[in-house]
Amino acid sequence: MRIIVVEDDDGVAEALVDTLTDAGWDCRRCARGDDGLRAVRDADLVLLDLGLPDMDGLDFLRTLRRASEVPVLVLTARDGDGAHVLGLRAGADDYLVKPVRAPVLVARVQALARRARVAAPTPGAAPGVLTWGGLRLDVAARTAVRDGTPVDLTATELEVLLCVAERPGEAVSRETVHLRVWGGPDPGRSRSLDFIVASLRHKLGPDLPLTTVRGFGYRLET
Amino acid sequence: MRIIVVEDDDGVAEALVDTLTDAGWDCRRCARGDDGLRAVRDADLVLLDLGLPDMDGLDFLRTLRRASEVPVLVLTARDGDGAHVLGLRAGADDYLVKPVRAPVLVARVQALARRARVAAPTPGAAPGVLTWGGLRLDVAARTAVRDGTPVDLTATELEVLLCVAERPGEAVSRETVHLRVWGGPDPGRSRSLDFIVASLRHKLGPDLPLTTVRGFGYRLET
DNA sequence: CTGACCCCATGCGGATCATCGTCGTGGAGG
DNA sequence: CCTCCACGACGATGATCCGCATGGGGTCAG
Numbered sequence: 001m002r003i004i005v006v007e008d009d010d011g012v013a014e015a016l017v018d019t020l021t022d023a024g025w026d027c028r029r030c031a032r033g034d035d036g037l038r039a040v041r042d043a044d045l046v047l048l049d050l051g052l053p054d055m056d057g058l059d060f061l062r063t064l065r066r067a068s069e070v071p072v073l074v075l076t077a078r079d080g081d082g083a084h085v086l087g088l089r090a091g092a093d094d095y096l097v098k099p100v101r102a103p104v105l106v107a108r109v110q111a112l113a114r115r116a117r118v119a120a121p122t123p124g125a126a127p128g129v130l131t132w133g134g135l136r137l138d139v140a141a142r143t144a145v146r147d148g149t150p151v152d153l154t155a156t157e158l159e160v161l162l163c164v165a166e167r168p169g170e171a172v173s174r175e176t177v178h179l180r181v182w183g184g185p186d187p188g189r190s191r192s193l194d195f196i197v198a199s200l201r202h203k204l205g206p207d208l209p210l211t212t213v214r215g216f217g218y219r220l221e222t
Numbered sequence: 223m224r225i226i227v228v229e230d231d232d233g234v235a236e237a238l239v240d241t242l243t244d245a246g247w248d249c250r251r252c253a254r255g256d257d258g259l260r261a262v263r264d265a266d267l268v269l270l271d272l273g274l275p276d277m278d279g280l281d282f283l284r285t286l287r288r289a290s291e292v293p294v295l296v297l298t299a300r301d302g303d304g305a306h307v308l309g310l311r312a313g314a315d316d317y318l319v320k321p322v323r324a325p326v327l328v329a330r331v332q333a334l335a336r337r338a339r340v341a342a343p344t345p346g347a348a349p350g351v352l353t354w355g356g357l358r359l360d361v362a363a364r365t366a367v368r369d370g371t372p373v374d375l376t377a378t379e380l381e382v383l384l385c386v387a388e389r390p391g392e393a394v395s396r397e398t399v400h401l402r403v404w405g406g407p408d409p410g411r412s413r414s415l416d417f418i419v420a421s422l423r424h425k426l427g428p429d430l431p432l433t434t435v436r437g438f439g440y441r442l443e444t
Numbered sequence: 445c446t447g448a449c450c451c452c453a454t455g456c457g458g459a460t461c462a463t464c465g466t467c468g469t470g471g472a473g474g
Numbered sequence: 475c476c477t478c479c480a481c482g483a484c485g486a487t488g489a490t491c492c493g494c495a496t497g498g499g500g501t502c503a504g
Contacts, residue, residue, distance in 0.1 A: 071337065081323050081325055081326050084326050084329065085325050085326060085328075085329040088329040088330065088332070088333040089329060089332075092333065093333055093334075093337050094316070094333075101303050103303055103307050104303050104306050104307060106307075107306065107307040107310040107311060108310065110310070110311075111310040111314065111315055111316075112315075112337075115293065115315050115334075115337055115338060116337065128392075140389070140391070140392040140393065141391050141392050141393055141441060142393040142435055142438060142441070143393075154436065154437065154460085154461065154462090155435075155436065155437030155438050155461090156437070156461080156462070189480085189481095190463080190464085191463075191464065191465085191481090191482095192462065192463060192464085194480095194481065194482065194483090195462075195463080195464095195482090195483090195484095196462085197481095197482090198481095198482060198483070198484095201482095212480095212481070212482095214471070214472085214480070214481075215472095215479095215480070376449090376450060376451080377450090378450085378451070378452095411490090411491080411492095412452080412453075413452085413453075413454075413455090413492090413493085413494090414451075414452055414453080416491095416492065416493060416494080417451080417452075417493095417494085418451090419492095419493085420493065420494065434491095434492070434493090436460075436461085436491070436492075437460095437461085437490085437491070
C-alpha cells in the first residue's frame with residue numbers, strides 16, 4: 001500500500017515518512033501541489049498538508065476530487081470549526097490538526113485504509129471468489145467447486161485452503177497456517193496440519209497444485 | 223440513509239438526533255448496547271458514545287465488528303492518545319472527543335458516509351420484498367408467504383430468517399446471527415438458534431433451501 | 445385470573461471431525 | 475551410498491457440533 005505525502009516542509013515531511021514507513025507503508029513524498037496531483041494516480045492513500053507554497057490546499061483537494069476517489073487525510077495547522085468543516089466538505093476523509101502524535105496518525109491512516117479497502121473492493125481481485133485452475137473457491141459462501149462438481153470441505157480444511165489460496169505463488173509457513181487456523185503457535189510438531197493437507201489433496205484431486213515446501217510450509221503454485 | 227445513535231444520556235442523545243435530523247438523516251436512538259447491536263442491522267452508519275451503562279464501549283465495537291462492517295463514528299469524553307488509538311484499532315472509522323460542535327459532527331458524518339457509500343452499492347437494492355423459490359418475504363410487513371399461503375412466523379424466527387435471506391448464497395456465521403438477533407455474543411453453546419432454525423424448517427417445509435454449514439453457521443442456497 | 449403462546453435453557457443421541465500414535469517413504473546432505 | 479529427518483498415510487479414539495425433545499418462565503389477550 002502506497003501513501004503519497006504532500007508536504008512542503010522538509011523536516012515535517014521526513015518525520016511523517018519515517019513514521020509511516022515504520023508502520024509498514026510504502027511512502028512517497030511530494031513537496032509541491034502539482035507534483036502531488038501527478039503522483040496521486042499511483043497512490044492508495046494521500047496525506048495532505050494544507051499549507052502548500054504553490055497552491056491553496058483546499059483547491060488542491062477539490063481538483064484532486066474531480067479525478068479521483070483516493071482516500072485523503074488532511075493535516076493542517078489551521079484550527080477552528082470553520083476550516084475543519086471546509087476541509088471535509090472539500091473532499092477530505094479525515095482532518096487532523098497539528099501537532100499530531102505518531103501513534104494517532106498511524107491509527108488514523110490505518111482506519112481510513114481499512115474503510116477504503118472495504119468500500120472499494122479492488123477491481124482486479126474478485127473479493128469473494130478465488131479461482132485456481134479447475135478450482136473455484138467462494139469465500140463468502142464457504143464452498144469449493146472443482147470442475148463443476150461441488151466438493152464438501154470441512155471448516156478447518158477450508159480455513160487452511162484459504163490461507164494458502166490468498167497468497168498464490170507464495171510459500172506459507174506452517175507456523176502462519178497454525179496461527180490463523182488454530183489461533184496459536186504450533187505446540188510441537190503437530191500432525192494435524194499434515195492430515196488436513198492430505199485430506200485436501202484427496203478431496204480436490206492430485207492435480208491440486210498445492211506443493212509442500214520442505215522444512216517451511218506449503219505453496220499454491222501459479 | 224439511517225443513523226443509529228447509541229447514547230445513554232437522554233439530553234445528549236436528543237441533541238445529537240436533532241442535529242443529524244436537521245442535516246437530513248433518518249435517526250434512531252438506542253440507550254443500551256444490546257439494543258444497539260440489534261438495531262445495527264438496519265443502520266447505514268452508527269454514532270457510538272463509548273460511555274454505555276451496560277457494556278464497555280470498546281467491547282461493543284469489537285463485538286459489532288465481528289458481524290458488520292457498518293461505518294462507526296465514535297464519540298467520547300475520554301481524551302488522550304491511548305484511548306484514541308484503541309478506539310480506532312477496535313474498529314472505529316472516526317473518533318471525536320467531546321465537546322463536538324454540531325457543524326463539525328455533521329461534516330464528519332457526511333465525510334464518512336461519502337467514503338462508505340462507495341462501499342455499499344449492494345444495499346441499494348431495497349430489500350423490501352425478498353422472494354426465494356416458493357417463498358415470499360415482506361420485510362416491511364413482516365410477513366412470509368409460501369406457495370400462496372401465509373405462514374405465521376414469530377418475531378425471532380423472522381429475524382433469523384432475514385439474517386440469512388439478506389445474503390443469499392453466502393454463509394452466515396452462527397455468531398453473526400446471534401449478534402443481530404439477540405444483541406450479544408453466543409453465551410456458551412446455546413441451542414436456541416438450533417431451535418429457531420428447526421422451527422423455520424418445520425413451518426416453511428423441507429424444501430426451504432436453508433442448509434447448515436457445519437462448524438460455521440447457515441446458508442440460504444441460491 | 446386464566447389460558448395460550450412464545451422463547452430460552454437443558455439434556456440426549458447421532459454423526460462428523462480433529463487429534464494422536466505409529467509406521468512408511470522420499471529427499472537432502474555428508 | 476548411507477543416514478537423518480521431515481512429511482505422508484492410516485486407523486483408533488476422544489471431542490465437538492448439530493438436531494430434536496422436554497420443561498419452565500415470561501408475556502399478552504380474553
